[in-house]
Amino acid sequence: MTQNFSGKIKEKLIAAKQKWAEDGRLLTGVADEKRENRLPPGQRLVTDWPVLDLGITPHITAETFKLTIKGEVENPLILDFAGLLDLPHVEAKNDIHCVTSWSRYDNHWQGVSALALADIVKPTSDATHVLFTAHDGYTTNVRIDQFLDDDVLIAHHWEGEPLSEEHGGPVRVVIPKLYFWKSAKWVREITFAKEDHPGFWEERGYHNNADPWAEERYG
Ligand SMILES: Nc1nc2c(c(=O)[nH]1)N[C@H]1C(S)=C(S)[C@@H](COP(=O)(O)O)O[C@H]1N2
Ligand SMILES: [Mo]
Numbered sequence: 001m002t003q004n005f006s007g008k009i010k011e012k013l014i015a016a017k018q019k020w021a022e023d024g025r026l027l028t029g030v031a032d033e034k035r036e037n038r039l040p041p042g043q044r045l046v047t048d049w050p051v052l053d054l055g056i057t058p059h060i061t062a063e064t065f066k067l068t069i070k071g072e073v074e075n076p077l078i079l080d081f082a083g084l085l086d087l088p089h090v091e092a093k094n095d096i097h098c099v100t101s102w103s104r105y106d107n108h109w110q111g112v113s114a115l116a117l118a119d120i121v122k123p124t125s126d127a128t129h130v131l132f133t134a135h136d137g138y139t140t141n142v143r144i145d146q147f148l149d150d151d152v153l154i155a156h157h158w159e160g161e162p163l164s165e166e167h168g169g170p171v172r173v174v175i176p177k178l179y180f181w182k183s184a185k186w187v188r189e190i191t192f193a194k195e196d197h198p199g200f201w202e203e204r205g206y207h208n209n210a211d212p213w214a215e216e217r218y219g
Contacts, residue, residue, distance in 0.1 A: 013055065014204065017100075021205030021218040038095060040212035043103040050102055051166045054200075058135035058186045065170050067154070069117065071192040072127035077120060081170060084156065087112045087120075092153055094176035097212040109174055111155035114147050117190075123148075127192040131199065132173055132184035140182050140199035141208070142175065144192070151176050154187070178210040179217070 027042065039045060065081040079087075090113050096104045123144065130147040133139050146152075153174040156163055163169035168185025175182045181201050191197075202208050207216035 017201075018204045021201075024218055027215060027217060038105065039103055040097055041215050042217075043097055043101055043212065046102045046104055049096075049104055049107075049167065050098070050100075052098065052100065052180075053185060054136055054138060056136040057165055059165065060135055060170055060186055060188075062170055067171065067187060068189045069121045069192075070189065071131075072124045072194055073192050074122035074124060075120060084112060084154070084171065088116055089113075089156075090116075090153070092151060092174075092176075094151060094174070096176070096180050098180040099206065099210075099217050103212075108159050109153055109155045110157035110160075111153035111171075111174065113150065114152035114154065115150060117154060118148055121192075123192045126194045129193050129196045131189075131191045131193060131197045132187050133189040133191065134168075134184045135186040135188050138184060138186075138200050139197075140184050141197055141202060142178065142182055142210075143196075146175065146178065146182075149175075149177065154190075177212075179207075179212050181206060182210050 062081040065084075067079045067084060069077045069079070089110050092109045092111075093106055094109070096107055127144055129141060129143055131139060131141045154171060155174045156169075156171050158164070158167065163172060168187070171187055172185040173183050173187050173190075196208070198208065205218050207219050209216045
């Protein structure tokens with residue numbers, strides 16, 4: 001998958017989104033700081049669930065799935081699907097906010113919480129950032145405190161069903177407080193690091209921090 005990545009990505013789509021980033025499209029500059037409104041500034045509510053990715057759908061099964069957690073951790077770990085399901089999992093409900101301006105309320109997830117995973121791998125005191133690498137070659141980065149939040153999940157179920165392939169199944173990351181590009185589908189590696197490594201969209205003009213309430217779309 002990864003080795004063919006550059007040849008297969010939809011260059012046009014990427015170029016278009018990169019242009020949006022350069023032009024600052026969808027920026028409204030109006031933040032609802034009190035959160036009386038569940039909809040972040042510049043977003044519109046949808047009830048379907050759009051599929052957004054680089055146009056490659058990796059076919060990962062329960063048999064072939066592996067998740068590597070490495071880098072600045074005391075106990076590096078490679079989990080297969082059964083190993084992941086064996087970890088204590090939690091149920092969570094949250095809203096999705098995509099930088100392309102759609103939001104979707106009340107998504108019900110099941111998965112392993114990032115905090116539970118960190119309890120096992122034990123990030124070192126030098127770890128400041130986390131990089132996610134996916135089977136389609138996609139990467140995205142967050143600060144360690146953004147990952148180690150109580151609502152962050154390594155999710156394997158959505159609405160009581162195994163997470164579908166198009167939405168990143170069997171396993172994706174869900175970081176509800178950030179724009180959805182930070183939530184890697186088909187995750188295969190979680191790397192704790194001493195420094196920040198900008199991911200795919202972060203290198204192409206998207207904001208490094210990605211807080212929808214501050215409208216950190218680009219820059
Ligand atoms: N592996 C991978 N994860 C990804 C992406 C991708 O291209 N590849 N796109 C991101 C973007 S831009 C968005 S908006 C969400 C879309 O998730 P969805 O297709 O489940 O709605 O996935 C994010 N995670
Ligand atoms: Mo997105």
